[in-house]
Amino acid sequence: MIENLISLFFRELEAGRLVGSKCKSCGQAFIPPRKLCSNCGGETEILNFKGEGTLESFTVIHIPPSFLKDVAPYVVALVRLDEGARVMGRLLGCNPNEPEKIRIGSKVRFEVLREKRKDREEAVVAFRPPKA
């Protein structure tokens, strides 16, 4: 039976945890978890991430989708987790109006952003520079 892996991902995210999968053949890790590896098609196993990573790229969204029009400008980051998977999330703890101060290559730590969207609250993957 194929498990409800996307439901699992969101359930874990709600609880403040980041879950994905790691390929038993090629070793590549992915988020959200998936039955078959997106790199080689191999079988995978569930992997719980520690949430430590490195900022690989970022952007500041000034023209947002309508559900985020009161939040913009905000920072979207592409992070490489220490376990090897990459994940996109919001970057907190920095000023979106000073993008030149954000450093690609700096360390970031995972957290859950609980964001109001229309009539409900959505759990969103987010990162923040660790406290010095």
Add this chain to the structure above:
Amino acid sequence: MLARQVCIIGAGMTAFSGKLHRDKTCRELLVEAALEAEKSVDKGIDLKKDVDAVFTGYFTPEIYEHQGHIGPLTATWLGLTPKPAFRTEIACASSSAALYAGITAVASGLCDVVLVAGVEKMTNLETQEVTEALALASDDISESRVGATFPGLYALLAQAYFKKYGATWEQLQTVTIKNHYNGSLNPKAHFQETIAQIAEKVGSKYGVKYRDELDFLKNSPFNRVIAYPLRLFDCCPISDGAAVAILASADIAKKFTDTPLKFLGVGLASDNLALQDRVEHASLRASRHAAETAYKMAGVKPKDINIVEVHDCFTIAEWLAVEDLGLVERGGAAKAYEEGLTSLEGEIPVNTDGGLKAKGHPVGATGVGMLHEVWHQLRGTAGRRQIKNKAELGLVHNVGGSGASAAVFIVGR
């Protein structure tokens, strides 16, 4: 390899525009482009009698026009029922998928003549709604929900590229400046003004004098940030438009023209949908794969190509494209652009019609729209923007989404 040779015997295109087609639907646009394609066939063609099948690329008709089932809709409005007709969709490369289907149908022998169309009717919606429609091409779970817009995804690629190669946003503006210049020579382009002309216009309105084009792009509040570091003039506009190509097998093509163009190389590739599932971000792997397949089939090298149409939905996309196609070495785009390698008079003219940036990007129409430009350049009928070098080989490069789809077609006389 193709089981039999496939040729282009006709091509037509509406103007790509943000204003002209406001009150039309995709139906009128498809008819306009098809009639021009019909007229372009040297010895004439009877679409009803000669066309065996119809393939239409349209990314999101459900959102823009509350309309699905575009295949038979196209056939209905062109008077081509009961011919087989279906729609293809791979985001911004939707009509390249239609070309792929059309080429496959003819090469296999299933059809002798096919009509391939592409269309998108975007101006029905407000900018924010269009942004949300385009976001359907990205991964809903890992990208859209986080708030990454389409310009945002290309901004992430741009940042990764800048970091890797030390290039700057200022250098990237060579793409905007070149493509607006080319667009100024194209009567069907969405924008037909150079950046200098726009700077002059905006400057006189607000009483500001700009030193040069870069000064305007860098310092005018008019060029506002969309997704840092990409600004308004780094992004293609929201356009309506349609394009049509008519394909035939080589033996049948003789009946219609003495100078058909041949598909020499055909490549289509996919990559992991979400940026986070890809290993590299300063290059698009699908483009490299599609190019490799097409070059190999055609038996040619990048340096053999005379005219290139690449997917510049954002300025950075053009740099990635010329590198992924092997026209410029990896990390070498900034230098090549500063030296004018890809300008109209350069060694390898790129996006002679203004590209998506200035010609416009009615998403589903773009692939066939690019082929339409190569058709004119290789036949010597591109008017004021006709390249001076001898044009024997042309290349079309069309990307879907943030690079999860890419198509490359190499065509020759």
